[in-house]
Amino acid sequence: MDKMPKWADVFLVPFINLLLAFFVSGLVVLAVGENPFQAIWIMIKGSLGSTAGLGYTLYYATNYIFTGLAVAVAFHARLFNIGGEGQAAMGGVGVAVVLLAFNWQHWWLALPFAIIGAGSFGAFWAAIPAYLQAKRGSHIVITTIMFNFIAAAVLGYLLNGALKNPNNQNAETVPFGPGAHLPTAHEILAPLGIQFSKSAPLNISFLLALLCAFLVFVLLWRTRLGFAIRAFGQSETAARYAGINAVKITMITMLISGALAGMLSINVVMGEQGRLIKEFVEGAGFVGIAVALMGRSHPFGIVLAAILFGMLTQGGFELLWEMPDLSKEMVLVIQALIILFTGALDNMVRMPLEKLFLRLRKEQS
Template identity: 55%
Template sequence: MSTPYAKLPAWAEYVLLPFVNVVVAFLVAGLVVLLAGDSPLHAFQLMIEGAFGYGEGIGYTLYYATNFIFTGLAVAVAFHCSLFNIGGEGQAYVGGIGVAIAALWLDRFVPWWVTFPVAIALSAGFGALWAFIPGYLQAKRGSHVVITTIMFNFIASSLMVYLLVHVLKPVGAMAPQTRTFAEGGQLPTLGWLLKLFGLNPGIAPFNITFLLALVMCFLVWVLVWRTRFGYELRTLGFSRGAARYAGINEAKIIILTMMISGALAGMMALNNVMGDQFRLQLDFVNGAGFVGIAVALMGRSHPLGIIPAAILFGVLYQGGAEISFDMPEISRDMIVIIQGLVILFAGALENMFRPALASAFGRIGRSRRDVAAPAAGE
């Protein structure tokens, strides 16, 4: 049976096709804005200016992007093993508990740079343990990881409510949240980095966790493409039959992959809990675990693609807030629709334009061969 379309060149696969999908998504979103009675060009201008037009906007854009890098990496690692981990939301929740334990324990006695490594270890460890159970059930019992990770999102949410109401909340306080961390539990901002470019960071919570996210991108690249474990992970994701024939321990790879995925999602909590709110409170994840799915799809599950995809969704979050503020007739719900369109075209409809691009590249390749053939015969 013939294939429906030829393979695209690498640069078209990882750059051109996602770009086309995003452009079409914004064009359709422009129609939505037009139907609402406003100018799509004005809305787009406000979005770009809100995200990149001034220092504080850039800081917020990169702050949001940091969350999406972690959750995008979490989804991507699982993707390579043909696992669909949609439990990043719950794993980030539980990772936040680890961050809070580290900060509440050490913040009054040591500086932030001592607390930070402990918080990294606990957030990653708690996230990994939360993902271990779905991974074990998939590997040993055949329970589908999509179902179990969805269920564990709800369990994590309920666990968070219980801990914040009955365990971690200070005596006499009304709000379901921990006490505010002392200076030793607060991460420094990267405002100095923006000031190097003459930008005023304002009150943007852009913090050192962004650098950690970039380090994790590099480490994930090394793990997946430069280690024996990564080779076994990708082999299992490509063909379970081939992996079994090669003697790869399927259960071990599945469980370890899920734990690594959960650890990456858990570290997302560092950005919000220690880098912005300086306390643990309800709903701090705010949907970042689900956005990570779209980021991984758009970034083709590669760290170099995940970084710009995460920044794009940071633009949608920060720029969308600017639009809803400056254009009252464009409600926050309308911004969610625009975000949903980007997710739709980048995820569910990512292959809509692939056949046309493959056909175009095929014609270009044939024309080049036709031109080269007479020259070779001379």
């Protein structure tokens, strides 16, 4: 018998976690001498109150869906991939190489190849730690985090060398051609008569992210490969008994995971920047861990959690603007508190709640 009804497990626990996080964050805001309710209002209004705000929120959410899915897929095979940051960065290189190689005539021609570039470079970057884990037993947590640093260095090297724009002093590539420009929300919605902010970076990648979430769901719960991945993650000894090849599953899972992380660059590099710059991932790889945790490694949960974290990111920037007393670090503290409560301290709420439900059930019976 399950300890709690499903709705409590999926919705009530994260909701209480969130309330607690807001409460403690409120104390922080209060300590600085600002009004916590006003702060929350600014964050909500800033992230949802206008199409510009919403556009930014969903733009960030797109990134977090990709990295959250990457973490979740690996997590189902009990592989803790915290190298999303590096895999996304390499994905950016892949996108840039593809988009600079040809003079693309139309975005829908360029997009499939950009996806292949982003996915294969991201997958490649995950494949090395996966191989070291599968064949040599080097712990994947250590290797993936190390590979984040290597990826940053490689990206810096390429942007100052082979891929550098010779026309200026910045560490970036030349802008991609106009044929590689992805339609933004404004451009998509305008023909339908909906006025969406022109400045918001939200683009068609958001739909791509939702499609990926659906495909991950199908992969994990409807295919043989997903069955093998989940079985391997639940029990390595049992998988061995069943004849599931550990090396193969580790490799395939990490390739998928890395490819998903790499897809982030479709949104940022192709969709927003229009060129490859140095620190475009901006920590989204790490936020993906919190998103996967909060989304309970389920694609549906991940989409919801990613939108929440998108709101936090966008709302945080608004907060900086509106409340000058709050420093940038303070906003980080608030975001970190929410990650802490929803991710790391999950059991703090879950366990008492489970006990409560058990008692309720006992009284009923």
